[in-house]
Amino acid sequence: MEKIVLPEIKKLHKIDVYIENGGFKAVKKAFKQAPDDIIDQVKKSGLRGRGGAAFLAGLKWSFMPKTTDKPKYLCVNGDESEPGSFKDRQIFEFNPHQLIEGILITCYAIGAKIAYVYIRGEYHKWIKLFQKALDAAYEEGYIGEKMKKKFKTDFFCDIYIHKGAGAYICGEESSLMNSIEGKRGYPRVKPPFPAQFGLWGCPTTINNVETLTNVPAIINNGWEWFSKIGEPKHPGTILYGISGHVNKPGIYELPSGTLLTDLIYNYAGGVPGNKKILCVIPGGSSMPPLRGDQIEGVKMDAESLKAVGTSIGTGGIIVMDENTDLVKVLARITKFYYHESCGQCTPCREGTGWMLKILNRIIRGEGSIKDIDLLITVASNIEGNTICALGEAAAWPVKFMVQRFRDYFEKRVSKEIVIPVANKVHSMRQTLNPLADITE
Amino acid sequence: MEFKFSSKNLKKIEEILPKYPSKKPAVMSVLYLAQEQNGWISHEVMEEVARVLEMHPEEVLGVVTFYTMYHQKQMGKYHIQVCTNVSCMLRGAYEIYDKVKEKLGIENMEVTKDEMFSIEEVECMGSCGTAPMIAVNEDYYENLTKEKALEIISSLKKN
Numbered sequence: 001m002e003k004i005v006l007p008e009i010k011k012l013h014k015i016d017v018y019i020e021n022g023g024f025k026a027v028k029k030a031f032k033q034a035p036d037d038i039i040d041q042v043k044k045s046g047l048r049g050r051g052g053a054a055f056l057a058g059l060k061w062s063f064m065p066k067t068t069d070k071p072k073y074l075c076v077n078g079d080e081s082e083p084g085s086f087k088d089r090q091i092f093e094f095n096p097h098q099l100i101e102g103i104l105i106t107c108y109a110i111g112a113k114i115a116y117v118y119i120r121g122e123y124h125k126w127i128k129l130f131q132k133a134l135d136a137a138y139e140e141g142y143i144g145e146k147m148k149k150k151f152k153t154d155f156f157c158d159i160y161i162h163k164g165a166g167a168y169i170c171g172e173e174s175s176l177m178n179s180i181e182g183k184r185g186y187p188r189v190k191p192p193f194p195a196q197f198g199l200w201g202c203p204t205t206i207n208n209v210e211t212l213t214n215v216p217a218i219i220n221n222g223w224e225w226f227s228k229i230g231e232p233k234h235p236g237t238i239l240y241g242i243s244g245h246v247n248k249p250g251i252y253e254l255p256s257g258t259l260l261t262d263l264i265y266n267y268a269g270g271v272p273g274n275k276k277i278l279c280v281i282p283g284g285s286s287m288p289p290l291r292g293d294q295i296e297g298v299k300m301d302a303e304s305l306k307a308v309g310t311s312i313g314t315g316g317i318i319v320m321d322e323n324t325d326l327v328k329v330l331a332r333i334t335k336f337y338y339h340e341s342c343g344q345c346t347p348c349r350e351g352t353g354w355m356l357k358i359l360n361r362i363i364r365g366e367g368s369i370k371d372i373d374l375l376i377t378v379a380s381n382i383e384g385n386t387i388c389a390l391g392e393a394a395a396w397p398v399k400f401m402v403q404r405f406r407d408y409f410e411k412r413v414s415k416e417i418v419i420p421v422a423n424k425v426h427s428m429r430q431t432l433n434p435l436a437d438i439t440e
Numbered sequence: 441m442e443f444k445f446s447s448k449n450l451k452k453i454e455e456i457l458p459k460y461p462s463k464k465p466a467v468m469s470v471l472y473l474a475q476e477q478n479g480w481i482s483h484e485v486m487e488e489v490a491r492v493l494e495m496h497p498e499e500v501l502g503v504v505t506f507y508t509m510y511h512q513k514q515m516g517k518y519h520i521q522v523c524t525n526v527s528c529m530l531r532g533a534y535e536i537y538d539k540v541k542e543k544l545g546i547e548n549m550e551v552t553k554d555e556m557f558s559i560e561e562v563e564c565m566g567s568c569g570t571a572p573m574i575a576v577n578e579d580y581y582e583n584l585t586k587e588k589a590l591e592i593i594s595s596l597k598k599n
Contacts, residue, residue: 071461080566081563081564081566082564083525083526083527083563083564083568084526084527084564084568085564085566085568086566086567086569086570088566089566120566121472121509122509122562122565122566122575123566124578124579125578125579125580158459160459162465162468162469163468163469163472164468164507165468165471165472165507165508165509165510166507166509166562167506167507168563179468180465181464181465182464182465182466182467182468182493182495182499182503183464183499183502183503184502184503184506185506185507200461200462241568241569242569243527243530243568243569243571244526244527244530244531244568245530245531249527249568249569249570249571250569281526285525285526285564318526318527318568320530324530328529329526329529329530332524332525332526333526336525336526336563336564339563340563342506
């Protein structure tokens with residue numbers, strides 16, 4: 001199978017090697033067409049976002065206003081903080097120029113003059129590598145004012161790196177924009193969406209690093225070619241990252257719709273010690289986990305995973321063998337969201353901490369059967385009641401882990417704890433009548 | 441203690457500013473420069489950053505307290521960051537974390553007496569495929585065992 005995003009070519013990160021292998025041909029081709037034609041091709045190709053929501057990239061671009069006095073911007077999301085995801089760093093390291101080419105084509109299509117690539121602060125090494133690639137491309141005249149001469153067009157754009165500083169929430173699109181604006185990374189209420197009100201209130205498009213790296217291949221080979229790779233409703237290749245209890249963890253670029261079992265057993269070399277699989281999280285820690293006995297025949301693409309009650313997310317697969325302590329895993333995931341909640345919305349800020357307390361109680365052996373239902377209640381009250389999707393990200397693992405592994409959790413709380421005082425309301429009352437009389 | 445940007449850093453700030461339509465968006469990059477120069481972000485640093493970028497000191501404080509990578513106290517010369525998130529945890533990150541803490545004799549976010557080491561339990565660093573990992577300042581050390589992690593600490597101690 002041909003690889004689109006991470007082809008196996010030595011030293012591809014060097015600009016001359018990239019050009020030798022057909023680099024920057026797509027952008028030349030794109031500049032000869034109208035921006036709307038580019039958007040149309042990407043739309044028809046069926047390219048869906050690789051950052052988690054799997055939204056149609058071309059459709060997103062078409063939301064950008066055609067006539068506006070304001071400058072337009074492109075944000076490239078390389079925040080990559082979802083536990084289980086480690087794909088974007090491979091692009092920065094091994095194929096940065098294809099990303100640059102993708103950014104140039106996208107800027108041309110949507111009419112943006114500046115693209116900000118937001119890279120998480122911990123990626124010092126990859127920021128340096130990508131900056132090196134940018135410098136080389138500037139030098140050669142592929143970015144900036146020199147583009148006019150190089151491509152003989154009127155269009156030019158600049159690409160800048162914006163370094164994050166350790167906040168998971170900045171991977172959320174509106175939070176990322178606030179972060180670029182030099183503010184606390186609070187997500188914004190939507191609508192208005194970024195295409196209307198993005199960076200500094202200007203029309204903005206935001207795409208994931210992997211999504212944009214696919215664009216040059218679509219322009220080069222045509223949308224029909226791309227739409228035939230993998231599953232028709234979610235075409236193309238996906239960078240699957242496998243981690244946890246597998247023999248060969250790592251990134252595998254394969255067509256969408258690859259069997260989950262194929263990925264785990266054939267590509268990642270199976271589970272160490274030939275142990276059984278207890279649980280698999282298919283798309284980064286925020287996605288609903290699957291039971292080990294649920295994974296047979298499951299295809300890895302947005303639609304197929306939706307059908308089994310989970311989601312593709314970022315394609316970060318976390319495998320857990322039969323000896324894993326699921327309560328501890330869930331507590332760790334919940335601790336992460338508790339730590340990363342920005343604190344704007346009460347359900348998320350308070351709920352994540354509450355769920356963590358309950359899970360820690362179960363770990364200490366002090367949990368009761370009521371705690372299991374309480375976990376689901378708290379999770380359900382976070383879900384859908386927050387500004388951004390971190391609410392769902394925190395609620396889903398808890399809700400679905402507890403529902404799908406109910407037997408497992410019940411065993412851990414088999415001791416029924418009798419609460420000595422009934423849960424009555426003891427507030428200030430005007431009357432000395434017993435509670436029963438008031439409620440009647 | 442009073443803080444002023446070095447002339448080298450002032451030059452770097454001049455290079456950052458044209459990237460953005462106003463001065464405020466440069467705050468994150470400028471804070472990194474300040475942290476590099478001063479070692480940590482003190483109130484004086486925030487005031488100076490605010491002055492240079494024409495912001496309110498409170499806005500700078502808001503940014504500093506939101507992001508975990510700005511340190512509000514002096515950390516060790518070697519700031520050890522141990523990822524304990526799921527993928528690393530499944531491959532023994534907590535053992536490494538506990539051993540390193542034991543070896544250094546400090547707890548999370550503490551600094552050793554000789555100011556050589558500090559330790560921080562961090563969230564996913566994007567090394568899930570090469571777990572478990574630790575980062576020392578800016579460098580990642582991946583595919584670790586507890587022995588290897590302790591070796592890294594020992595070799596740093598000798599420096």
